[in-house]
Amino acid sequence: MAVVAPPMELQRLRVLDTVTVGLTPPAAAEHAMAPLPLSGLDADRNMLDVTFRTLRFFPPPPPSVDPLAVLPRAFAAALGLFPALAGRIRDGYVVLGAGAAVPLVLAASELSVADVDTDAPASALLDGLAPGDGDGDVADGPALALQATRFACGGVALGMRVAHALCDGAGATKFLAAAARFASGQGPPDMAPVWERRELLGPRQRPRVATPVFDRVLALDDDVARCGPYGAAGEWHSQQQLTRECVHMSDARVEALRARLADEAGLRLTTFEVAAAFIWRAKVKANGTSSGEVVKMVYSMNISKLVDPPLPDGYWGNVCVPVYVALAAGDLIAQPLAATAALIKKSKQAVDDEYVRSYIDFQELHRGEGVTAGAVSAFTDWRRLGHGEVDFGWGGPEAVLPLSWRILGSTEPCFLLPYGAGDERRRRGFKVFVALQRAAVAGFREEMQELLLKQQQISVGRL
Known part of the structure; x- marks a missing residue:
């Protein structure tokens, strides 16, 4: 050979x-x-x-x-x-x-x-x-x-x-x-x-699940128990041939959309809520998902100051819980984008100390039974992780990139990333690394046009 x-x-x-x-x-x-x-x-x-x-x-x-x-x-x-x-x-x-x-x-x-x-x-x-x-x-x-x-x-x-x-x-x-x-x-x-x-974040002496959301979005699966949340999906994903895209987002375009959606929803919306709603819908549309299929997005939310007592500043373990939004694909595509952004905001508002304790206890009660949310599209925001503090004496990082993509039980994640301090695009936007099915690339690019930086170059590769 x-x-x-x-x-x-x-x-x-x-x-x-x-x-x-x-x-x-x-x-x-x-x-x-x-x-x-x-x-x-x-x-x-x-x-x-x-x-x-x-x-x-x-x-x-x-x-x-x-x-x-x-x-x-x-x-x-x-x-x-x-x-x-x-x-x-x-x-x-x-x-x-x-x-x-x-x-x-x-x-x-x-x-x-x-x-x-x-x-x-x-x-x-x-x-x-x-x-x-x-x-x-x-x-x-x-x-x-x-x-x-x-x-x-x-x-x-x-x-x-x-x-x-x-x-x-x-x-x-x-x-x-x-x-x-x-x-x-x-x-x-x-x-x-x-x-x-x-x-600080162990299961309670008598584990209990007082937050009903986990019963709605999480299930138990023998394949996941045997192979893990990523191994169980590995064969399907290899058949689907996932790809990775780099998308360059315009601050001005995202801000204009955010202002319009906030007005429609009557809510204050964040850049993350708007960008995640837009990208999630674009992926589902590009995939051609059947209208009756339930689709899920999951994102990580920092709970350091939400738990009681708050986590000390020096705590360096995992400080995020997964938060889920689920609805039929047809509803996601048909409803106003403002409604989807509002759903994401509502899911964030439901995260409190009891949500965190119930999630930990759910895992404890069902450990070994294959806890899974099924196929999910994951989102995580790396734009404010304190990258600038990593300065060895000759300047902070000019670029910070994820290389592994298995997060939150998903192999189809989306990372919101900052440009490096010396990149002139930093003044105009941020970039997104996103995994999606290869067959959906053309449709996804078309869906994303509204928010893209002009004259952007997209890189595509195999997962």
Whole structure:
């Protein structure tokens, strides 16, 4: 059988070394005999066996600074504050054994950062700039893996793979921001990291589900119990040939639509509510879904300040719950877009402390029975995750990208992403990475025209 050569840009990527970033002996001794329990949100099956991968591009440091020398020391210092990232996940706990450490790949590329297309969500080069996906093998490797790549222009790419059961995007950013502080000589973060996961977000002593929404949108499925929420859908999705699109959204056009829909609905609407309603409808229309089929969207909502008591600022576990909207495809397409945006707002208003506790308890009561919402279109907003705080001393990230796409029980997610600080499009809009069926691409593009930046370029790739 002929060997297929990797793409040319990957051939110009060289691994220089793989170093292990370990805990100091005192920290290792402190945690070696004390398994750390996960929270009820961490132990959600949608998170438990899943890793997520991210990629950040940074500007060149001063000539006197070698980023491949600075970063290992900075990560070692930060790991002392976040020791669980060097552990392994076992049965709802994080276990740190002797010699617990995080692998850090140091690499170099002959390319310039300007040669990298950060608008291509399925780029082989982007994928090669982060540690490989570890889905299904979370228990066999450390919770965190890192890769730092220096480009010929001096720019730096930082790739990360982390077990989703330990943190979401906000929690991972806290770790990176702590490492950045050490790298820039600022010392530890002002707010110490907080664990206390079972105490703050564990199931109640007598689990109970007082929020009826979960009985309406969640079900139990033997295939999901056996294969997980993503494995059960994998064969169907491979047959459908999902693709990834990069869509460039215009702030002015979204704002004009938001104002019109707010007036029609008699409500104050957010950009997220309007954009999610528009994109969800566009996907369903482009898919040609039968009018009587119930379609669902799910999005993640930060509950840090909604629970009682509020989560402390240093808490770095998963802090989002899934929120669902479901209706017949025909109703979604026929009703005014303002009505769909209003439904999303109404679903957000239903999220309170009891919603969170009931969701955690529902998972606890049915753990192992295959909790699933079925086929869902997932949405998550990364525009305000504190990316600018990750500054290793030579500037914050110029681009932040998701590489893994298994979130909220869905393999058809939509990410709202900011442009980098140096991208002139930042003043005019934001971009969206979205997964959809390949057969729906043309229809989806047509549906999205109303909100697009002019002269945008769309990248398409296979999932």
